[in-house]
Amino acid sequence: MFKRLCSGRHRPRQTNASYNKIINEGVLMKFSKIARQQVVPYWEGSFSHPFLTELQAGTLDPAIFRYYLIQDAYYLKHFSRLYALIAQQAQESDLKAYAAQSAAGLTEGELAVRRDFFDTLMITDAEVAATAIAPTAYHYVSHMYRQLVAGTPHVAIAGMLPCPWLYQEVGQYLAQRQSPVPIYQRWIETYSGAANADDQQAAVALVNRLYDHSTSAEQQQMLTAFRISTQMEYSFWEMAYHLEKWPEGSRNNDAKSR
Template sequence: MFTELARKAAAAYWEGSFVHPFVESIGDGTLSPEIFRFYLLQDRYYLEHFSKLYERIADQTADQEVQNLMRENAENLRLGEIAVRADFFSELNITEKEIAETPVAPTAYHYVSHMYRQLVESTPNAAFAGMLPCAWLYQEIGIRLIKSGSPHPLYQRWIETYSGEEAAEGILRERAVLDRLYEASKPKEQKQMLEAFVISSKMEYAFWEMAMNLETWAIA
């Protein structure tokens, strides 16, 4: 099945994410507030486009089940993860002025660009495949971290966002649809789907690195 093949192909980056200092510091509550704030600002940009990508895939696919799923995901993202982030922004006093004045980091920019690229050079199925690592990886991280929890209240709420049964059920549904699409696809599209998934997994790992390093663009 596609998701088993893809998960295996991207295994090194997933395992790297599970033990990344950013993730481990969320769990033990020692993550620097400055790093978490930077992460949230970059993630705001990412999630804004993630929601738009769900809608674009829905518009471009001919598969009714995918159309429905993408629109549901976009709505759930607005009501769930994006709403939680808005609460974080309020608590941390992250203002619209700060958002506007914070440059998009290279990794956040490249990750979003990679996902849009699938809709231009590949297919809606490849674009869908490139979206899965984010939700699936975060769900697995949430399940791992919730076992011991975080002593930091804000980080604990971050963990709880991804560790519930609803998140797990959503991932199983997406995996089943992608497995079906992969089996019905021709070899070229199957390759595109796998490549999109693996690159997104690499970018997930790079996103933690971006946050830890407070990444900026090189100055000429």
């Protein structure tokens, strides 16, 4: 769960008008291209979010990074479980194999890296247990489960795609300039390697194939799931940066008597 940077980043911006023109002309497009065109503000906005700009600069408040890691551990635990559920329900052999391998890889790889971060920062099990799951982390995980429960494995895997795809691009972008804080640099290196890029490309290719073999209704659900997940990825940076908490509600009992 992975989840801004400098003014030198220049990418062509796709507009809704250009997207509609392509669809109206009946040009067949890959899922990955259509989906990315629909989420430009959130995707591109991640690279300039202060969580990442300050992480790269080494000025990010350690308390913010600590909070992010705890929330991300919750997210990744359920991300791995969702892969396992998709592997159980998928009909296609390639989706079944990818989901099973991803579930195992998360358990053996990224979750282990997170534990290493916890050990470095002395984040204890007691601290994790005492930290409430933030609203954004809770809603993001719930959204992804919903895609499988109320949708299909195709829709669910599309809703999971923004996480590895965005984090891989973020890692490569941040790797252009090292963070002076060792643990922040280690976080960047987790997502900037060639192996991570290969995994991301395989995931995109798989979802493109699934999209091509889905019904029109299912294709729209896949795009919607991807869009909401991308919005939640951006919200995850916001959640961590502002140490998001659940609202406490009103303690003013006089309101009932008015």
